[in-house]
Amino acid sequence: MEASQEQLLKEYNTYLELIDGELHLEGVSLKKLADELGTPLYVYSASYIRDRIRAYKEAFPNALICYAVKANFNPEVVRVASEEGAGADIVSGGELLAAIKGGVNPKKIVYAGVGKTVPELELAVEKEILMFNVESRDELFVLNDIAGRLGKKARIAIRVNPDVDPKTHPYISTGMKKSKFGVNFETAKEEYRLARELENLEVVGIHCHIGSQLLDVSPYREAVEKVVGLYRELTEEGFDIRYIDIGGGLGIKYKPEDREPSPKDLAEVVMPILEGVEAQIILEPGRSITGNAGLLISQVQFLKDKEIKHFIIVDAGMNDLVRPAIYDAYHHIVPVESKGRKHVIADIVGPICETGDFLAKDRRIEWLERGEYIAVLSAGAYGFAMASHYNIRPRPAEVLVEKGSYRVIRERESYEYIFNPK
Numbered sequence: 001m002e003a004s005q006e007q008l009l010k011e012y013n014t015y016l017e018l019i020d021g022e023l024h025l026e027g028v029s030l031k032k033l034a035d036e037l038g039t040p041l042y043v044y045s046a047s048y049i050r051d052r053i054r055a056y057k058e059a060f061p062n063a064l065i066c067y068a069v070k071a072n073f074n075p076e077v078v079r080v081a082s083e084e085g086a087g088a089d090i091v092s093g094g095e096l097l098a099a100i101k102g103g104v105n106p107k108k109i110v111y112a113g114v115g116k117t118v119p120e121l122e123l124a125v126e127k128e129i130l131m132f133n134v135e136s137r138d139e140l141f142v143l144n145d146i147a148g149r150l151g152k153k154a155r156i157a158i159r160v161n162p163d164v165d166p167k168t169h170p171y172i173s174t175g176m177k178k179s180k181f182g183v184n185f186e187t188a189k190e191e192y193r194l195a196r197e198l199e200n201l202e203v204v205g206i207h208c209h210i211g212s213q214l215l216d217v218s219p220y221r222e223a224v225e226k227v228v229g230l231y232r233e234l235t236e237e238g239f240d241i242r243y244i245d246i247g248g249g250l251g252i253k254y255k256p257e258d259r260e261p262s263p264k265d266l267a268e269v270v271m272p273i274l275e276g277v278e279a280q281i282i283l284e285p286g287r288s289i290t291g292n293a294g295l296l297i298s299q300v301q302f303l304k305d306k307e308i309k310h311f312i313i314v315d316a317g318m319n320d321l322v323r324p325a326i327y328d329a330y331h332h333i334v335p336v337e338s339k340g341r342k343h344v345i346a347d348i349v350g351p352i353c354e355t356g357d358f359l360a361k362d363r364r365i366e367w368l369e370r371g372e373y374i375a376v377l378s379a380g381a382y383g384f385a386m387a388s389h390y391n392i393r394p395r396p397a398e399v400l401v402e403k404g405s406y407r408v409i410r411e412r413e414s415y416e417y418i419f420n421p422k
């Protein structure tokens with residue numbers, strides 16, 4: 001029993017282990033962290049993030065790996081990725097600043113997003129980022145004006161919508177015709193021809209991103225085939241396409257039965273299609289870099305039995321981790337201290353006044369007492385990044401562990417911060 005539990009933990013993150021029944025991440029006791037720093041608490045493993053960037057670099061030796069900052073924007077998390085040579089994929093001005101704070105060279109930053117504002121575009125033009133992944137004709141004109149005004153040239157790719165069904169949750173499926181993202185594949189060439197006429201833009205790339213949490217890599221085949229087709233047509237028309245950006249989206253293990261595709265699995269599908277393509281490949285992984293690097297520790301507040309249900313009420317809610325509430329997402333949850341007690345079926349819920357405020361439903365878990373800690377796995381991406389103050393709950397602290405030591409990379413928020421943000 002213990003052995004298989006250990007094995008399962010390692011499948012989530014190789015740096016997770018049980019020492020005398022107590023959960024550790026990179027050699028750091030999570031109980032000790034929670035006792036010292038309080039809960040809810042996000043904890044991330046730096047070595048895991050490093051390993052993931054390296055795995056991408058090994059699978060795609062000549063590619064630029066642009067970590068998708070939106071998955072986890074803590075500048076110290078970004079720094080770990082940038083130390084491994086990663087660039088950044090951003091979707092806002094704030095993320096541009098987070099990337100720069102995290103040590104990313106602007107020459108390695110790509111910027112997507114359907115609703116970039118003038119101040120955001122100005123900031124990115126001034127920083128001379130590698131490439132704007134433009135999502136509409138209007139944006140081409142606005143960016144051209146801004147670049148002209150600032151006396152710069154903006155390098156652009158057009159985000160094309162290859163109309164591929166990534167077979168993931170509809171809310172994180174982004175490459176289908178009906179989606180708001182990108183421009184239609186059929187009309188993309190018209191946008192390219194237009195962009196070429198705009199004097200402050202330099203057309204350098206093609207971008208696509210078909211969705212998130214893809215556990216099956218086959219939809220990438222169709223998307224990349226289409227993009228390479230467009231690349232050849234544009235090259236024939238005299239465009240100098242130097243970058244093919246195939247986005248992010250590789251899925252991770254959330255459920256015990258999930259099999260997580262590796263960067264190598266992705267490379268095996270797309271590299272043959274990219275044979276003979278001169279352009280540099282860009283990837284934008286987010287979740288698959290930080291998702292299983294991190295977990296959320298929460299403390300059991302109360303236990304409650306209602307006729308048909310056992311509830312474990314914890315101090316982390318949908319304001320801390322919203323994925324279960326909005327995507328009905330599964331997060332594996334384990335006690336921080338396993339004591340070999342009997343198991344129960346329980347709903348693990350937060351303190352927020354919403355029925356949608358749950359971390360797990362009808363979950364089989366070891367009997368837990370008030371005051372004990374749980375670890376919510378796979379919470380390193382789209383966890384803190386989507387946290388809010390709903391119900392006036394200060395956002396949690398964040399800790400980075402590496403090789404047996406730890407560092408607080410964001411203090412727990414105070415009420416003063418919420419009431420009087422400076």
Ligand SMILES: *Cc1c(COP(=O)(O)O)cnc(C)c1O
Pocket residue numbers: 068070071089091112113209211212213247248249250284285286287288381
């Ligand atoms: C969200 C996003 C990503 C990252 O997606 P993951 O599923 O976290 O890898 C990459 N590129 C763009 C344009 C995105 O919007």
